[in-house]
Amino acid sequence: MKAETVKKDFPIVCVGGSAGGLDAYIRLLRDLPADMGVAIVIVNHLRIVATQLHEILPRYTEMPVELITEGLSIQPDHVFIIPSQRDLHVLDGEFRLKPISKPRGWPDVITVFLRSLAHHWDGRLIAVIVSGYDGDGSAALCGIRDVGGITIAQTPDTAWQPEMPASAIASGCVDFILSPENIAREIVRIAQEKA
Template sequence: MATRPPLVSQTRDPGDAKEDDYPMIAQDVPIVCVGGSAGGQDAYQRLLQNLPSDLGAAIVIVNHLRTVSTHLHEILPHHTDMPVELITEGLDIQPNRVFIIPSQRDLHVLKGEFRLKPISKPRGWPDVITVFLCSLTEHWHGKLVAVIVSGYDGDGADALCAIRDVGGTTIAQLPASAGQPDMPDSAIASGCVDFILAPEQIADQIIKIIRPTHAD
């Protein structure tokens, strides 16, 4: 992975303090962001079923929600041995866990923690995946993998080139394997997708990226 240049914060913390007031702490926990929407649950399940519980990365599922409450933190524990948590403000980012974005929130990272803000686009198609991926490019130094799976609209596509620019890897679900191919199609159309794969193959590729010395 390419060495990243020093990061300069451009946004502000939910509190009154400026983010620039905090020292930038290098983070070495890999993060795998999996963004999806309609049909995404099937992809999440198939992906998690094929990832080892000791992968060594934090899996963050950013479902393209606006007002509908998620139940993924109740459903997905049946498909993985990793702990599955609904993200709360200030939750530490740890490896070998699956984290789920709550509804009606934008998700950011800062100082090794998740930060939640009111959703910035309350009407129309939300851009929660794009918002989170952009935050990762600004505030995270560990390996990054961005995965776009089944869903409507094109959330996430606008951030994929930025993920690659900081040395990350981008993956889109093979549209033919997606219940709703709009989101993978938009990702592919960005021109910044490294791999186009079915969910089980995505899991294999993530293992190769995160644990190259353990891959077959």
């Protein structure tokens, strides 16, 4: 019983992005301590190209960086990366992968994952939308706030591609609009608040 409680009582930060997201992920991770008790899940929406984030991002954080596999246990103080061409869900403290539900047009993998978190995660939720095209993630932000989560968008003028954070802001359900460095500070503040 205790293991189940431990699995689900820590915060998850979903960082959703696309074009220009790498710059934001690096700037964010560089300013996050490795021991704050939070799981970071990077949901980069790629259509065809395989992700290389799990090879690039370990240079910028002391947290272990893992490419998500089916049934992988969610742990604090780790960075998890969505694989390409998959929808990501969470159930019973583990990641679940499904075939991508929107194979044509812009993916909605960020929206899919945020909705799964809102329904199946008991710990605190922080949804972060950074640089990218389209509006993936925006449709789920109000649902994150409805379950007591916190929503953050990258300041559009600090994003390589401002369309995705601008769409998030336009949803009317964003609590903070911050640069990647200030997003990191806010995550640290929230993590300390829960202690």
